[in-house]
Amino acid sequence: MKKFLIALMVLLTFTTCAEASNELEETEIRMVCAICSMGAYSDKNSQLMRSIVTERGWQIETLSQKNNRANAKAYLVSKGDVKILTIAGTESLKDVEVDFRVGRVRLNEDESIDPKEKIASDEIFLHRGFRDYTDVVLGDGLAERLINSLNQNPYETLYLTGHSLGGAVATIAAIRLTDAGIPKSQMKVITFAAPAVGSQALANAYEDRIDLTRVLMKGDVIKKSLQKLGYVQFGKVLEYERTNASSKHFEHLMSVYLDCAIRDYLNAGGNFRYEVQNKIYAPIYVAPILVVKDSLPLSDEEIIFNTLNDGLMNHFGDLTFAAEKSLEIKEDNNFDDNFSEFVTAAKENNCKYVLIRILKSKKIRDTLTGGRRVTLEEIILDENGLTLSMHTSGASTKKLTIFEAVLTAQENLNDALKNFFRGE
Numbered sequence: 001m002k003k004f005l006i007a008l009m010v011l012l013t014f015t016t017c018a019e020a021s022n023e024l025e026e027t028e029i030r031m032v033c034a035i036c037s038m039g040a041y042s043d044k045n046s047q048l049m050r051s052i053v054t055e056r057g058w059q060i061e062t063l064s065q066k067n068n069r070a071n072a073k074a075y076l077v078s079k080g081d082v083k084i085l086t087i088a089g090t091e092s093l094k095d096v097e098v099d100f101r102v103g104r105v106r107l108n109e110d111e112s113i114d115p116k117e118k119i120a121s122d123e124i125f126l127h128r129g130f131r132d133y134t135d136v137v138l139g140d141g142l143a144e145r146l147i148n149s150l151n152q153n154p155y156e157t158l159y160l161t162g163h164s165l166g167g168a169v170a171t172i173a174a175i176r177l178t179d180a181g182i183p184k185s186q187m188k189v190i191t192f193a194a195p196a197v198g199s200q201a202l203a204n205a206y207e208d209r210i211d212l213t214r215v216l217m218k219g220d221v222i223k224k225s226l227q228k229l230g231y232v233q234f235g236k237v238l239e240y241e242r243t244n245a246s247s248k249h250f251e252h253l254m255s256v257y258l259d260c261a262i263r264d265y266l267n268a269g270g271n272f273r274y275e276v277q278n279k280i281y282a283p284i285y286v287a288p289i290l291v292v293k294d295s296l297p298l299s300d301e302e303i304i305f306n307t308l309n310d311g312l313m314n315h316f317g318d319l320t321f322a323a324e325k326s327l328e329i330k331e332d333n334n335f336d337d338n339f340s341e342f343v344t345a346a347k348e349n350n351c352k353y354v355l356i357r358i359l360k361s362k363k364i365r366d367t368l369t370g371g372r373r374v375t376l377e378e379i380i381l382d383e384n385g386l387t388l389s390m391h392t393s394g395a396s397t398k399k400l401t402i403f404e405a406v407l408t409a410q411e412n413l414n415d416a417l418k419n420f421f422r423g424e
Helices: 007-010 022-039 046-054 091-099 128-137 142-152 165-179 198-207 254-267 299-314 333-348 402-423
Strands: 057-064 071-079 082-089 104-106 125-127 158-162 186-193 211-219 238-241 280-286 289-292 316-321 326-329 353-361 372-382 387-396
Touching: 007 022, 022 071, 022 082, 022 186, 022 211, 022 254, 046 128, 057 128, 071 128, 071 353, 071 372, 071 402, 091 128, 091 165, 091 402, 104 198, 125 128, 125 158, 142 238, 158 165, 165 186, 165 211, 211 254, 238 254, 254 299, 280 299, 280 333, 280 402, 289 299, 299 316, 299 402, 333 353, 333 372, 353 402, 372 402, 387 402
Parallel strands: 082 158, 158 186, 186 211, 211 238, 280 316, 280 353, 289 326, 289 353
Antiparallel strands: 057 071, 071 082, 104 125, 353 372, 372 387
8 A cells, every 4th residue: 555545634724613513523633633543653554644744734743762661653743732642552562562561560660569569459550561651752851841832822732642552651641741730621632442551549540630532442352451450441431333344354453443533523514625725726527436336335435425526626626526426337337438428518517627537446355354455547538538647546455444445545646636737
């Protein structure tokens, strides 16, 4: 996979209006945190996400600290009065070592508690590995910088987020900052699939002091992985239930959480429209999306078509859309007949160009997850039906849901489409 679209990332504007519902605002913030949590990893999908964040005016600071306790990796994403500290989840052998360093440690002590030592029920203790990772992340002056910034600007809000290990670290970081005097009103924690981090006494002590929302996927076994060792969860719980029935990914995968967060936002009335500078204006007739039969789950069609069209409108003006959003075709379909119909419609609407989009997906053999290869082809015709440009892009669902793979394919084609019209 070359890229992970997050044309979704455009929603990282936090521009909510007074009449917007609380539900819409909350789902948007959760989706933004899910996007950041996906972007905290090191693969190429996440690299593209971070570049798109930068294009939208956000400043990204890479925070990487290493010592014998942890190889900590995080990003501080800032714009206006909003800061998002997102911590990477498990992706290296050192991270696995941190996960399995399950010994107990007191909140403000360095020595691990002897496993044989009996601990009082009202004593606070933390997961040794998670505490170590947090200390490394907040080291080198980061904690002081965040505290000073929040103290100097009472309107600033800090979001702490992360997936799995990253979510556990975000929780302990919030505990550290709370103890340093940061008020609950200025700091919010949104975690995805985060394991428990400490004792019942710790949960009791911070339950009301930290605004923590734990997002969990129904069927994700990791969420209960440490509870038998005496670690206890706290905070508000939001449970997702996967609606993409075609995906057989492991429930713990961050892309599955992101898929659910996006759908949550759209179901609350959100969309993927946003304003960009240097929008390209060209009289384009946008034909229905031609979808090869059996390429998409029926439950995904509406969300995919709407999002693809939103993505197009973000970059281009003077578009005329066909009345139908999509047409189903056979894989061996002769496209010439279809195109002539669209050329005629373009002339009737005084459009100089016709944009054809062909979407298909095929099952990848020998994959346990039922993986598919998604392909999006974009063809530009002139008013006489002559082909002016043709580009194809694909993405697999090995690590992405089919919805995310379709959007990835579109993102890969955006530059080619914009470059063509800039050159006209």
